[in-house]
Each structure stands twice: as structure tokens, then as C-alpha cells.
Amino acid sequence: MNILYDERVDGALPKVDKTALLAELRERLPDLDILHQEEDLKPYECDGLSAYRTTPMLVVLPERVEQVEQLLKLCHEHQVPVVARGAGTGLSGGALPLEQGILLVMARFNRILEVNPSGRFARVQPGVRNLAISQAAAPFDLYYAPDPSSQIACSIGGNVAENAGGVHCLKYGLTVHNLLKVDILTVEGERLTLGSDALDSPGFDLLALFTGSEGMLGVITEVTVKLLPKPQVAKVLLAAFDSVEKAGRAVGDIIAAGIIPGGLEMMDNLAIRAAEDFIHAGYPVDAEAILLCELDGVEADVHDDCERVRQVLETAGATEVRLARDEAERVRFWAGRKNAFPAVGRISPDYYCMDGTIPRRELPGVLRGITELSAEYGLRVANVFHAGDGNMHPLILFDANQPGELERAEALGGKILELCVAVGGSITGEHGVGREKINQMCAQFNADELTLFHGVKAAFDATGLLNPGKNIPTLHRCAEFGAMHVHHGQMPFPELERF
Amino acid sequence: MNILYDERVDGALPKVDKTALLAELRERLPDLDILHQEEDLKPYECDGLSAYRTTPMLVVLPERVEQVEQLLKLCHEHQVPVVARGAGTGLSGGALPLEQGILLVMARFNRILEVNPSGRFARVQPGVRNLAISQAAAPFDLYYAPDPSSQIACSIGGNVAENAGGVHCLKYGLTVHNLLKVDILTVEGERLTLGSDALDSPGFDLLALFTGSEGMLGVITEVTVKLLPKPQVAKVLLAAFDSVEKAGRAVGDIIAAGIIPGGLEMMDNLAIRAAEDFIHAGYPVDAEAILLCELDGVEADVHDDCERVRQVLETAGATEVRLARDEAERVRFWAGRKNAFPAVGRISPDYYCMDGTIPRRELPGVLRGITELSAEYGLRVANVFHAGDGNMHPLILFDANQPGELERAEALGGKILELCVAVGGSITGEHGVGREKINQMCAQFNADELTLFHGVKAAFDATGLLNPGKNIPTLHRCAEFGAMHVHHGQMPFPELERF
Numbered sequence: 001m002n003i004l005y006d007e008r009v010d011g012a013l014p015k016v017d018k019t020a021l022l023a024e025l026r027e028r029l030p031d032l033d034i035l036h037q038e039e040d041l042k043p044y045e046c047d048g049l050s051a052y053r054t055t056p057m058l059v060v061l062p063e064r065v066e067q068v069e070q071l072l073k074l075c076h077e078h079q080v081p082v083v084a085r086g087a088g089t090g091l092s093g094g095a096l097p098l099e100q101g102i103l104l105v106m107a108r109f110n111r112i113l114e115v116n117p118s119g120r121f122a123r124v125q126p127g128v129r130n131l132a133i134s135q136a137a138a139p140f141d142l143y144y145a146p147d148p149s150s151q152i153a154c155s156i157g158g159n160v161a162e163n164a165g166g167v168h169c170l171k172y173g174l175t176v177h178n179l180l181k182v183d184i185l186t187v188e189g190e191r192l193t194l195g196s197d198a199l200d201s202p203g204f205d206l207l208a209l210f211t212g213s214e215g216m217l218g219v220i221t222e223v224t225v226k227l228l229p230k231p232q233v234a235k236v237l238l239a240a241f242d243s244v245e246k247a248g249r250a251v252g253d254i255i256a257a258g259i260i261p262g263g264l265e266m267m268d269n270l271a272i273r274a275a276e277d278f279i280h281a282g283y284p285v286d287a288e289a290i291l292l293c294e295l296d297g298v299e300a301d302v303h304d305d306c307e308r309v310r311q312v313l314e315t316a317g318a319t320e321v322r323l324a325r326d327e328a329e330r331v332r333f334w335a336g337r338k339n340a341f342p343a344v345g346r347i348s349p350d351y352y353c354m355d356g357t358i359p360r361r362e363l364p365g366v367l368r369g370i371t372e373l374s375a376e377y378g379l380r381v382a383n384v385f386h387a388g389d390g391n392m393h394p395l396i397l398f399d400a401n402q403p404g405e406l407e408r409a410e411a412l413g414g415k416i417l418e419l420c421v422a423v424g425g426s427i428t429g430e431h432g433v434g435r436e437k438i439n440q441m442c443a444q445f446n447a448d449e450l451t452l453f454h455g456v457k458a459a460f461d462a463t464g465l466l467n468p469g470k471n472i473p474t475l476h477r478c479a480e481f482g483a484m485h486v487h488h489g490q491m492p493f494p495e496l497e498r499f
Numbered sequence: 500m501n502i503l504y505d506e507r508v509d510g511a512l513p514k515v516d517k518t519a520l521l522a523e524l525r526e527r528l529p530d531l532d533i534l535h536q537e538e539d540l541k542p543y544e545c546d547g548l549s550a551y552r553t554t555p556m557l558v559v560l561p562e563r564v565e566q567v568e569q570l571l572k573l574c575h576e577h578q579v580p581v582v583a584r585g586a587g588t589g590l591s592g593g594a595l596p597l598e599q600g601i602l603l604v605m606a607r608f609n610r611i612l613e614v615n616p617s618g619r620f621a622r623v624q625p626g627v628r629n630l631a632i633s634q635a636a637a638p639f640d641l642y643y644a645p646d647p648s649s650q651i652a653c654s655i656g657g658n659v660a661e662n663a664g665g666v667h668c669l670k671y672g673l674t675v676h677n678l679l680k681v682d683i684l685t686v687e688g689e690r691l692t693l694g695s696d697a698l699d700s701p702g703f704d705l706l707a708l709f710t711g712s713e714g715m716l717g718v719i720t721e722v723t724v725k726l727l728p729k730p731q732v733a734k735v736l737l738a739a740f741d742s743v744e745k746a747g748r749a750v751g752d753i754i755a756a757g758i759i760p761g762g763l764e765m766m767d768n769l770a771i772r773a774a775e776d777f778i779h780a781g782y783p784v785d786a787e788a789i790l791l792c793e794l795d796g797v798e799a800d801v802h803d804d805c806e807r808v809r810q811v812l813e814t815a816g817a818t819e820v821r822l823a824r825d826e827a828e829r830v831r832f833w834a835g836r837k838n839a840f841p842a843v844g845r846i847s848p849d850y851y852c853m854d855g856t857i858p859r860r861e862l863p864g865v866l867r868g869i870t871e872l873s874a875e876y877g878l879r880v881a882n883v884f885h886a887g888d889g890n891m892h893p894l895i896l897f898d899a900n901q902p903g904e905l906e907r908a909e910a911l912g913g914k915i916l917e918l919c920v921a922v923g924g925s926i927t928g929e930h931g932v933g934r935e936k937i938n939q940m941c942a943q944f945n946a947d948e949l950t951l952f953h954g955v956k957a958a959f960d961a962t963g964l965l966n967p968g969k970n971i972p973t974l975h976r977c978a979e980f981g982a983m984h985v986h987h988g989q990m991p992f993p994e995l996e997r998f
Contacts, residue, residue: 118751119860163699174699176707177676190947197923198856198889200662200673202932202943203971204955208675208707229757252617258728258797298757298807301800308797357697361618390697424696433701444701448689455958456703459951472702 056097086158092434126157145172163212165430170388184218231296240287247289248363250316264388281336358425391429442478555596585657591933625656644671662711664929669887683717730795739786749815763887780835857924890928941977
């Protein structure tokens with residue numbers, strides 16, 4: 001079974017007769033909105049990772065769960081692969097369509113079904129935008145904590161599929177920590193509920209298993225998220241450093257002091273200058289690195305914590321520590337950080353966004369390693385990251401019009417991810433594996449582990465029709481990619497030993 | 500494959516020739532400690548749930564991972580079932596042995612391999628006691644957060660297998676939230692590492708899947724836990740109420756005020772009096788219910804939070820709110836709560852400890868329901884629970900020597916669990932399913948969901964040799980038990996409608 005689904009990935013997808021399928025879809029689902037003409041399909045050829053593009057065979061835009069149910073039954077019957085897609089803001093090609101498959105767009109499932117203030121949860125359809133949940137909960141002084149930078153556009157179904165994070169996940173957790181229940185349709189069109197209204201559920205933890213499974217295990221039809229009370233007060237400290245390593249060590253010092261900031265973010269000089277030029281956040285452009293540390297909670301606590309963090313930062317060698325004077329400045333400080341990616345886009349024709357996660361204590365060494373690799377490959381790297389949880393987003397600047405630069409950028413990106421794995425980290429933090437990092441998964445996991453993944457996949461989807469070619473590589477692919485497995489840092493690459 | 504493993508449960512276990520197996524074990528693992536005589540096996544016939552007893556065929560006490568590896572390979576070869584056991588403090592019969600199986604006692608794996616203060620983790624063998632980890636981390640002002648009441652005796656391997664909680668899990672999470680990595684041996688004796696040193700891991704979340712899987716997916720050989728900085732200060736408020744429902748509502752009010760207590764526990768009058776007689780904690784014995792609310796963190800924050808909680812409690816109708824004057828009184832307040840089970844054991848010949856979890860907002864209604872059921876069945880029920888996270892531990896008092904009382908207690912327990920499921924809760928919070936609640940799983944899950952569980956089990960252990968008969972019931976068993984599925988409260992039992 002696994003082999004069948006492996007082959008779908010690697011070019012051996014079964015041929016589907018588009019005309020016949022379209023006719024049958026129209027007959028069996030007469031009110032389903034179907035796109036099938038080239039110009040209508042074009043907008044769906046990629047998600048937020050525009051480097052990979054495929055025109056889907058058909059795009060369907062259902063509005064009711066029954067339609068999705070019938071569609072899946074029909075696809076299962078005819079063995080047609082299905083890729084589900086939310087808002088398409090994903091950065092790893094997780095919603096990349098298939099030439100021989102159906103792209104199932106869940107965008108019209110955009111209703112908030114229930115906001116329950118006493119139960120502190122919201123029941124929403126998968127196409128609801130992340131920020132819209134917090135907006136609907138605001139009248140009750142509640143909000144939904146995970147806040148990916150794309151929160152204005154990204155949908156909760158995609159957040160669940162990718163286990164999205166955000167600048168506040170150090171304190172409030174990833175998507176998986178903020179879910180109660182997910183209703184899904186299996187590949188065979190059966191309805192299932194994973195999780196429960198209670199905080200723990202017996203049996204295997206299928207809700208955690210499903211979260212972050214990138215559309216390979218089922219199609220999400222409803223999500224019940226936890227809501228949290230809005231913090232009374234949030235304050236942000238900005239600290240400047242004359243070296244990225246000092247800033248990296250200060251991150252560990254804050255955590256070691258027993259403080260859990262609402263957000264703890266780091267930017268290096270290149271990112272600082274790009275963001276400052278774009279947003280005018282008031283960043284110190286001469287600093288080698290800045291930290292943004294948000295403290296939230298009740299007034300008195302936040303006041304005390306700000307003082308403690310200030311002391312820690314000064315002891316760690318900060319050249320300047322500034323408390324945002326008012327809410328406007330606080331928002332400006334964050335606007336610089338949240339717009340760092342487009343800001344870097346302004347100073348370079350192209351950039352390649354990485355997403356590695358490392359143990360926090362490895363931050364100073366990995367930053368030094370990235371600097372050395374950057375020099376070696378002759379490409380600038382801007383560092384922007386969720387420092388508190390060790391989730392790095394190095395942005396590799398390049399110009400695709402210069403011969404060889406794209407290849408060099410990709411090679412440098414691969415080296416950075418291998419460095420992350422070598423120090424015990426992983427090849428992705430919050431952006432997912434998708435299509436982009438499928439080869440790097442061969443570095444992260446060995447054959448036994450991959451076989452286990454395939455076994456779990458088979459328990460949900462033995463035919464492999466759901467989002468083939470993403471997330472979990474075939475053993476065959478890894479063999480072709482070269483046996484570069486560096487499991488949990490136990491077998492560092494020779495060229496990485498210098499770090 | 501699933502059927503084979505189902506049958507192992509229901510009496511169709513393959514016959515194993517004990518003498519031949521013993522001879523082969525001795526030959527292939529000459530330095531493995533093996534118990535095989537009746538009097539040596541007797542101490543292992545049950546875990547903390549003494550109502551279920553089985554004499555294991557053989558008990559093995561390995562000391563090295565290689566021995567476990569070889570043992571599993573041998574058992575796999577001969578298709579001998581294996582039940583792994585830690586300290587045996589579990590309360591749901593998860594480590595109940597098999598007459599035709601090997602009991603694999605991991606108690607001798609009791610070494611703390613590493614305490615890493617900068618990385619904030621500890622690497623330990625599975626037989627290390629929960630409390631011993633915090634003791635080893637204490638010199639660095641760190642500790643391991645989950646603290647089941649049995650923490651002085653229970654082992655971390657068992658904690659992972661059962662996803663153990665404790666009085667502090669409202670704020671600090673269950674075992675699953677405090678793990679980085681688990682090293683396991685598969686049923687075939689292959690070594691795997693689940694999770695990583697980083698906070699997120701790509702691919703499916705097998706670490707979360709494995710945690711709480713009750714020994715069905717693999718044998719734990721090493722655990723890497725997160726360590727947290729010890730709170731500078733911890734204070735406890737005791738609030739008395741003249742009704743359990745008022746106390747139940749006060750729990751919701753505290754959470755709604757945006758406070759996350761370190762612990763938030765509730766006891767009713769019967770439990771209060773039993774604990775007071777036993778421990779002399781200073782509880783108000785005339786109160787219908789008390790809440791214990793612990794606030795921890797830095798001095799100034801804790802002081803402010805105590806005042807806010809006091810106001811909330813008074814507004815909620817508390818007849819008395821008392822702050823523990825000093826550390827000695829704080830410890831005494833907790834000692835009463837932590838010894839509530841043995842305290843109840845002193846006032847009743849027998850008691851039956853339940854472990855249901857419900858949405859927090861359902862607390863008042865479920866408490867009323869339990870009172871009515873208690874009257875109907877003519878058995879006293881003492882309520883002691885982790886109120887903050889809706890994890891209830893009703894203790895049903897009975898006398899096994901009175902004809903019919905045991906049966907009545909079991910029937911009442913079943914009704915209480917069904918009530919939990921009917922309001923959207925679950926049949927277990929932190930004690931696990933084990934052997935005890937295998938039938939109630941038929942109420943919690945439908946056939947499609949159980950099939951998915953079996954599929955996941957098969958991905959790890961297709962032959963079903965690991966801890967058969969626990970945690971996940973067969974479809975056959977559920978059919979025999981009667982189709983009592985009340986999925987997520989959508990189909991409440993007619994007799995529960997009055998609640």
C-alpha cells in the first residue's frame with residue numbers, strides 16, 4: 001500500500017480522464033462549483049511558495065460538508081488524488097496542486113459557528129481566517145492565541161494542517177496546544193471527530209497526530225479552538241546588541257530567569273535596516289542585533305517583569321534597552337518585525353526564507369555558522385526569528401537573474417538546514433515540510449522512522465490519495481537523494497564539525 | 500492483523516510452552532534476571548488497581564537496553580506477548596500481566612543520565628522515579644513539572660505510557676507537554692527516537708501519539724524531559740463554600756478572570772472530613788466544599804494574584820477565604836489533598852476511584868448529577884478533583900463484604916463515566932484506560948474511530964504482541980458490551996436527560 005502511494009509522488013500517478021471525471025462530477029454534484037478551464041485554474045497553481053507551480057486538473061469550491069463528503073467518495077471510487085487548500089498562504093508548497101488531481105478549495109467554509117465565552121472555545125469552519133476568530137471573540141475579551149504573520153489572510157484549516165505558530169507561541173504554544181477538536185472527513189468520505197471538549201482524551205492522541213499532518217490524513221471540516229482571556233496589558237522592550245551572539249545568549253538568560261515572555265524575537269543588522277527603511281519602526285540601525293521582548297498579563301506583574309528583563313538584558317551586554325512608551329510605539333515595534341519578510345524583499349530581487357528549529361542553547365553557535373556559510377557562498381543572509389523557541393527564519397538574499405545564484409541560494413539553504421539538524425534541531429519550525437523540504441526529511445529521519453510514518457499514513461489513507469508527494473518522502477526518494485541522514489545530530493557532517 | 504491482536508485480548512491467546520521459552524531465554528540471555536516460580540511471580544500479579552490480578556507466565560528484570568532488544572526480538576520470533584511495567588503504581592490495570600505472556604519490568608533502568616541546566620532538560624532511564632528527577636534538578640533551581648500524587652514512587656516511563664498529570668497540570672500541562680524526546684524499542688526490537696531536542700519536529704507528531712499509548716506501541720528505554728525554573732514563591736488560598744455547585748462555579752470565575760493558578764483543586768464535605776481526620780490539615784469540616792488555589796511565580800506577581808483570586812472567591816460566595824500563613828501551612832493544605840485517597844480508605848472498607856474529565860463549565864451540573872446517582876444507588880461518593888482542568892476523581896465508598904455492594908459500586912461508576920461522556924467529557928483524565936475502562940471506550944468511540952486506533956496500532960505493532968487487551972477495545976468486545984456509544988455527548992442516554 002505504501003508503495004502505491006509512494007509512486008503517486010514520483011511520477012507514476014494514475015492517468016485520470018479529465019473529461020469523464022468532470023462529467024461525472026457535474027452529474028453527481030450538480031450544484032458544486034467546478035473550475036476546469038486553463039485561465040480559471042491558473043490562480044491556483046501555487047500557494048505562498050511561488051517557486052513551485054503546477055496547474056491542477058480541476059479546482060472545486062464546495063460550500064457544504066455533504067459536497068466534500070460526496071466528492072471524496074467519488075474520488076476514492078475512481079482513485080483520483082485530492083489536495084485540500086485553505087487560503088494558500090503556506091510557505092512550503094503544502095497546497096501545491098497535482099496535474100492529475102483535484103484541488104479542493106475550502107475557502108467558502110468561512111462561517112464562525114459558535115463563540116462560547118463560558119466554555120472558552122469557538123467552533124469555526126476551516127476557511128475562517130485566523131484573525132477573524134480573535135475579532136469574533138473580542139467582545140468577550142477573549143482571543144485565539146496562535147498568530148502567524150499571515151494571520152490576516154491565512155485560514156484556521158491551514159493552520160491546523162501546518163501546526164502554525166507565530167510570535168506568541170513561546171508562551172501560548174503552537175496550534176496543537178490551542179485546539180479542542182477537529183472534525184474531519186476521511187479519504188473514504190467518513191466523518192470523524194478527533195479530540196473532545198475536555199482537556200484530555202483517552203485512546204491514542206489522534207488530534208495531535210492530525211495537527212501538522214499537512215493534508216495527508218483527512219480533510220478538515222470544522223475546528224474547535226480554545227480561546228484565552230486577552231491580557232490586560234502588553235509591553236515591549238527593545239534591546240540592542242553589538243553582536244548577534246550576545247543577543248542569542250541574552251535569549252537564554254531571560255528564559256533562565258524564569259520569565260516566559262509573550263513574544264521574544266530577534267533580528268540581525270541586515271533585517272533591522274531593511275525593516276527600518278520600510279516601516280520606520282524606530283529601530284537602532286547600527287545595532288548588530290535587536291531583541292523584542294513582549295511581556296503580557298496583569299498590570300502589576302507586567303511592570304515588575306519589565307524591570308527584571310531590563311536587568312537581564314543589561315547584564316547580558318545590551319548597548320541600549322528601550323521600553324515602548326505607549327501602545328502606538330509597541331505596535332510600531334511589532335510592525336517592523338511582522339513586515340521583515342517584505343522589507344527584505346525590497347532590498348533584494350529575490351529571497352529564500354528558511355525555517356529551521358534548533359535547541360535554544362545552540363543559537364550563538366548556529367548564528368556564527370550561518371555567518372561563515374554566508375561568506376562561503378557569497379550570499380547575504382538576513383536573520384529574523386522566534387528566538388525564544390529557537391525557530392529561525394534565515395532569509396537568503398539572491399538575484400534569480402544572475403546565473404547560478406538561485407542554485408547557490410538553494411545549496412546554502414540546504415547547508416543551513418543540515419546545520420540545524422546536526423545540532424539536534426529540525427528542518428522546519430512552523431512552515432511545514434510540504435513539497436519544499438521533502439528531500440531534507442531524508443536527513444532528518446532514517447528508514448525505520450519513515451516506515452513508521454508510512455504506516456500511520458496507511459491507517460488513515462491506505463490508497464495515498466490525500467496530498468501525495470508532500471511531507472513524508474518515500475524511501476525510494478531518499479535513496480536517490482543520497483543517504484544523508486544525520487539523525488538527531490549524532491552523525492554530524494564532516495564539513496559541519498568546525499561549528 | 501487487527502483481528503489477531505483482538506483475539507489475544509479475548510481469550511484466544513496463543514499457547515506458549517513456558518519451559519521451552521525459559522530454556523531459550525536462559526541460553527540466549529544468560530545474564531538476564533528471570534523470575535518463573537509461583538512465589539516469585541506473585542508480587543507482580545497486579546499494579547495499583549488491585550481489583551484485577553493475573554499471575555504472569557514469566558517476569559524479566561533487564562538492566563541494559565541490549566537485553567530488552569534481544570528479549571523483544573526473541574518474543575517477536577516466538578509470538579510471545581509482552582507487557583512492560585514501571586513502578587506498578589498505575590490505577591487502571593495498564594500493567595496487568597498476562598498468563599501467557601512476559602512481564603517486562605523496567606525498574607532497574609533507574610539512572611539519571613544527564614541534567615543539562617543550560618538546555619533545561621534531563622535525560623533519564625524509564626525506571627527513574629518522577630520525584631527523583633526534580634531532586635536531581637534542584638541544585639540548578641530547576642524541576643520537572645508534572646506531579647502525580649504517586650510521584651514519590653511512580654516512574655517516568657509509566658508517566659509517559661499513561662500521559663500522567665498531577666495537581667499542577669492546569670498551568671504546566673500533562674506529561675506530553677513536558678517531553679522533548681523518547682527513545683523506544685519497537686516490538687521487533689528496533690531502536691527509534693521520537694521527538695527531538697527542538698520544540699517542534701517535522702513529520703507526524705509520533706511523540707504525542709506515543710505518549711499515553713499505554714505500552715501498546717513500543718517499550719520506552721530513555722526519556723528526555725523538559726525542566727522548568729522553580730517558582731520563586733508559591734502561595735495557597737483555601738476557600739470554603741456552602742454548596743459544591745458554588746465552588747464549581749468559582750473555578751470557572753477564577754479562570755475567566757485570566758488567572759492561571761499553579762493548582763486549583765476541589766474537595767467535597769465527605770473528602771474534607773476524611774482528609775482532616777487523617778492529616779489534620781486545618782480544613783473547615785463544616786464546609787460543603789473547599790477549593791485550594793495555588794499561585795506561583797515571582798513574589799510581586801503572586802502577591803497581586805492572591806488578592807485578585809480572593810476577590811473572585813468572595814464574589815462567588817465563599818464563606819471563608821484563608822491564605823496559608825507560611826510554607827508549613829501551605830504544605831499542610833496540600834498534604835490533605837494529596838492524601839485524600841488513603842484518607843477515604845480509612846472511613847470505608849473499600850472505595851472505587853473514578854477518573855472522568857469534563858468541560859470545566861459542566862462542573863456544577865455533573866456534581867449535581869453525581870449527588871443524585873449517589874442517592875439512587877445508596878452509596879456515598881467523595882469528590883476530590885483537579886477542578887481547574889475538569890478532571891474529576893469521584894471516590895465511590897462501598898463494602899465488598901456486603902453482598903451486591905461491589906456490583907452496585909461498579910454500576911454507579913459506569914453511570915458516572917457515562918454522564919461525563921454525555922456532557923462532552925471523557926472516561927479518563929490521567930489514570931488511563933488500561934484494563935479497567937476498556938468497556939467504557941465503547942461508549943467514547945464509534946467503530947470508525949476504533950478502526951483508526953487499530954490501524955495506528957498496526958503501524959507500530961502489527962502482531963499485537965505489546966500489551967494486548969488494554970486501552971483500545973476490539974470491535975467484537977464493544978459489540979458484546981452493547982452498542983452504548985454516546986459520541987461526544989451528541990446522543991445522551993435517556994436516563995441522563997434529567998441532568
